[in-house]
Amino acid sequence: MSDIINNTIDFVKDKLNGAEAGHDWFHIERVWKLSKKIAKTENCQHEVVELAALLHDIADPKFHNGDETLALKISRDFLKSQNVEEEIINQVLFIIQNISFKNRGEAPEILPIELKIVQDADRIDAIGAIGVARTFNFGGFKNNLMYHTDIAPKLNMSKEEYKKSNGTTINHFYEKLLLLKDLMNTKEGKKIAEERHQFMLTFLDQFYKEWNVD
Numbered sequence: 001m002s003d004i005i006n007n008t009i010d011f012v013k014d015k016l017n018g019a020e021a022g023h024d025w026f027h028i029e030r031v032w033k034l035s036k037k038i039a040k041t042e043n044c045q046h047e048v049v050e051l052a053a054l055l056h057d058i059a060d061p062k063f064h065n066g067d068e069t070l071a072l073k074i075s076r077d078f079l080k081s082q083n084v085e086e087e088i089i090n091q092v093l094f095i096i097q098n099i100s101f102k103n104r105g106e107a108p109e110i111l112p113i114e115l116k117i118v119q120d121a122d123r124i125d126a127i128g129a130i131g132v133a134r135t136f137n138f139g140g141f142k143n144n145l146m147y148h149t150d151i152a153p154k155l156n157m158s159k160e161e162y163k164k165s166n167g168t169t170i171n172h173f174y175e176k177l178l179l180l181k182d183l184m185n186t187k188e189g190k191k192i193a194e195e196r197h198q199f200m201l202t203f204l205d206q207f208y209k210e211w212n213v214d
Helices: 003-015 025-039 046-055 070-081 086-098 115-122 128-141 159-163 168-175 176-183 189-213
Strands: none
Touching: 003 025, 003 046, 003 070, 025 046, 025 115, 025 189, 046 070, 046 086, 046 115, 046 189, 086 115, 115 176, 115 189, 128 168, 128 189, 168 176, 168 189, 176 189
């Protein structure tokens, strides 16, 4: 493993110490490992993929008053301190800027394969058993209701509506998580996502049975 990757790991671990459990170092580590797994099946710049995966949530806007520039500044300053080439820095920052679900309407039509890989990895970590756990953890963090029969999911929300949404945790499955399978970019990403998607459907079936005391 190159020194820059090792240094980035140390930097991210330190920066995210004490972060909300769904967006902490362990989330980053899983996305990094998934990115490397997918990258093996694609023709790509592996260093760009790894750096972007490690830095993609260094300052998630939802924990920083919606500031979407902070992660870019922190990442640029760090990469420059490591003497990373400007071209690679710009590629990494482009991925960080365009990776999120809420920004998908603003992203360019043609995306570099490195972004597609890291985006798939990040979205895969939002589904399956880990996705269920992260969703309920964040719902608890925001003190949202788990479920309410009178509160329907809000589909096709705008970016601003999505950012302000405080719906139930179960609604988040329909507003985002169940949509991710069909948004995968890579063949490997689609394969991994399919199994995790099916797990979520099984989980929801069981949840409703238990909620309704069937």
